[in-house]
Amino acid sequence: xxxxxxxxxxxxxPGGSLRLSCEVSPSIYSRGCMAWFRQAPGxxxxxVAALYTGGISKYYGDSxxxxxxxxxxxxxxxxxxxxxxxxxxxxxMYYCAAENGVCWPRSNGFPESTDFDSWGTGTQVTVSS
Numbered sequence: 001x002x003x004x005x006x007x008x009x010x011x012x013x014p015g016g017s018l019r020l021s022c023e024v025s026p027s028i029y030s031r032g033c034m035a036w037f038r039q040a041p042g043x044x045x046x047x048v049a050a051l052y053t054g055g056i057s058k059y060y061g062d063s064x065x066x067x068x069x070x071x072x073x074x075x076x077x078x079x080x081x082x083x084x085x086x087x088x089x090x091x092x093m094y095y096c097a098a099e100n101g102v103c104w105p106r107s108n109g110f111p112e113s114t115d116f117d118s119w120g121t122g123t124q125v126t127v128s129s
Contacts, residue, residue, distance in 0.1 A: 004096045009123030012086055020081040020123060022096030028118070029053055029077040036070065036081045037113055038092035038125075047110040048094070049081055052103050055124035058112050059103060063089075086127045097122040 008020040024034065035050035049070035050059040058070055069082040079096060097116035102113055 003123075004098055004118055004120035006094065006096045006120045006123040009125045011096060011126045011128065012085055013129050014127055016127070017082070017084045018086065018125060019083070020094055020096075020125075022079040022081075022120060024077050024079060024096075024098060025054055026077055028098050028100050029074075031100070032070070033099045033101060033111060034070075034079045035059075035096055035097045035103070035111060035116060036079075038090075038093040038094045038095055045095075045113050046092075047113065050103050050105075051079070053079075055102070057103065058104075059105050061110055082123070086119050086125075088127050088129075091125060091127050093122040093124050095122045097121070 003025045005023045007034050012018055027054055031054040033052050036048040037045050038048050039045045047061045048064055067085045071080045098118040099116045
């Protein structure tokens with residue numbers, strides 16, 4: 001069973017930075033699409049960043065491009081989300097998600113959340129002064 005465990009959330013002032021981590025079961029890490037999604041209260045789930053662990057392609061949601069960076073640590077089966085220049089509108093629960101296989105970006109340049117069959121329980125990020 002694939003397990004995803006997020007960590008690194010917290011409270012930060014606007015303009016600050018946070019780094020989220022997602023520990024992924026080895027069974028899927030070697031060749032899987034890993035992604036970060038977020039959901040704020042009353043809003044739809046939004047794709048943040050994604051990568052295929054077996055390749056080099058990365059995908060970002062429009063609202064986080066140039067500010068957020070997704071990366072991987074193959075030795076530790078970790079997926080990171082480095083978040084810089086945080087804004088109050090980045091406040092949300094952030095979820096790590098995984099699917100076995102390559103990422104399939106849609107016309108908006110990002111995979112659909114329905115592509116992913118494994119999800120973590122989330123880590124809260126709050127950006128406020």
